Amino acid sequence: MAPSKKGGKTAAAPVVAHDEDDLIQVTPAMKQQAAKFKAAGNNAFSAGRYYAATAEFTKAIECDPYDHIFYSNRSACYANLDQHSKACADARRCIELRPDFAKGYSRLGFALFKAGFLHDAMNAYERGLTVDPKNNNLIEGLGEAKLAQKAKIEAAKLSAQMDNVTLDEHVIGIDLGTTYSCVSVWRNGEAHVLTNAEGDRTTPSWVAFTEQGRLVGDAAKRQAAINPKNTLFNIKRIIGRQYSECAHELELMPFDVKEGEGGKPIVSVDVNGEKKDFAPEQISAMVLQKMKATAEAQLGVPITKAVVTVPAYFNDAQRRQTKDAGAIAGLDVLRIINEPTAAALAYGLDRREGENGEVIKNQCILVFDLGGGTFDVSLLNLQDGVFEVLSTAGDTHLGGEDFDTSLAAFAQKEIEKERGADIFTGDEKALRKLRTACEKAKRELSVANHANIECFIGEIEINMKITREQFEKVCEPTFQRCLDSVKRVLSDAGKKKEEVDEIVLVGGSTRVPRVQGILTEYFDGKTLNKSVHPDEAVAYGAAVQGAILAGVRDKQTSRVLLMDVVPLSLGVECEGRQFAKVVQRNTAIPCKKKSEFTTVYDNQDEIDVRIFEGERSNTDGNHLLGEFQISGIERASAGEPKIDVTFEVNTNGLLTVTAKDRVTGVEANVSLQHDRGRLTAEEIERMCAEAEAMAEEDERLARMREYEGTD
Structure with missing residues (x-):
């Protein structure tokens, strides 16, 4: 909405996630009709008929979407109906439209209070008091929130004592997803998924930089169509990779990504009118900070420790840089665990006993984890609380986003046939609108046989019907790729x-009927297991692991044992670029493997050790993890010296390599902490400081937006 003029000054411009083409011209007649709906709503509200009142205020908003009073009143209705997310959204919209309206802050504080976000409720009341210091509703609301917060802290202390864990030992579990993230914590004998300030159990893994400040989560995703160059998403697809490896992903990203030092991808955005570069770890850290804040708001205590999940097929660099992202976010990442393994925990904890109460001796389960941006399949043996991963396979570049891409490409061609080939030329906003519309249609096609792809491209209205059959035909090659990993595992x-007893579905993209269909067909009609929540199972399992690391010992966690595997073979490069495997893929971790190597030339006194992971016989097709040199080895004829190279993989799947000459005793090693684009300790410290400064700036700008009123 364009800022209004009053008294010769420009009023505070609210943040509106709409394109100017979508704005409604409100006529006097529409305002008059809106007033009638408002009056009817007030009468219904006074009578305690909140559903009826909500309907009337909604009609008023449809007539005049820019009157703050309508949102304020509807927020009160939603709050009384315990629809907290909607109540908060309406209160925030009211404040955006009229930052000097004290009741808007009161509405927001009340909604947050009822949702259990006491710290945020206190902030809302305090901000309202800067607008109207003598407002009794705000004063009383603040007092109630403070008392409730004090009670919540006392309850947290008591719960922590019952869980045999001190407050500073709470270890949260975070599913850092490509498209959505989720956070959970173990309390009172079970994992609890925590809701964010908007009342949602999952948070979009999106970050945006706007004139009004930085946005993370749903707020960032909502404004993507009007700010595509500064709205970041799918960062998980480029973290830990080389710029040269990301060509396909970069084609689909409307924001700028350039090649940085060491061939690393660097994201470039406009921040306060200046270009600023961010490493992928920094962007992921912003999402992790959001999850950390969600946990702190819900638990009422500071959080510093976490278990973070990654795709099973993530390589060493991707795992390390994910851990770096946690450090930048102010989290001590105690463990990196594989997503399907975490999901198996969520499935297996409730299935230790058979139908007649007997202990399950042996069960082979296949976890099929298809998320928004990555795909994993793991085969596990579950026996009396022991989760043994037998093998894992997958594709870190396959997920629901690829379904969106295929559907959007199909829709674009069809629209260009009808409207002209130049309708989308050079228009990133138009392409983002189309992709968002295709994502919505894809979701609808999971429950219906047809859907409409609807959006505005400039003044042109797009309304394209798509059937489930068309969607499945367009995406069939992508669907079939899923089976390749199933067969391999x-x-x-x-x-x-x-021999597979259960096929457990995990990840939001498993809701697509054709995905379920190809699995059922391949397993000869076997019923698929949908008992775990597809969006929350991974975070649930991470919370279980967090509880174990925090020292919680109860009926559920005391007998759990995780035995994961190495997803890719590890080894060194030999003469002729040949790849010599030291650790075979699907080796159980933690593990320690040793192989013997020798020299190529006479009197050779040093060797370069280049470490790779992958399955190709030639290192050109594998991924370089790092390299080091061992000097002072025995001078002898070629082939005589004996150098032991030892690979050690810890419980996080992270690698240390050591080389030692048997005769001279010289030794060299590398923990791969600073190789191939990994941040140094100094860089992490600098980025931590930047993250803290940016969080403070976010808070300052938020206060300015809410405090600044019209003249």
């Missing part, structure tokens, strides 16, 4: 498909 474990 069975082959690696030496299992036949008939």
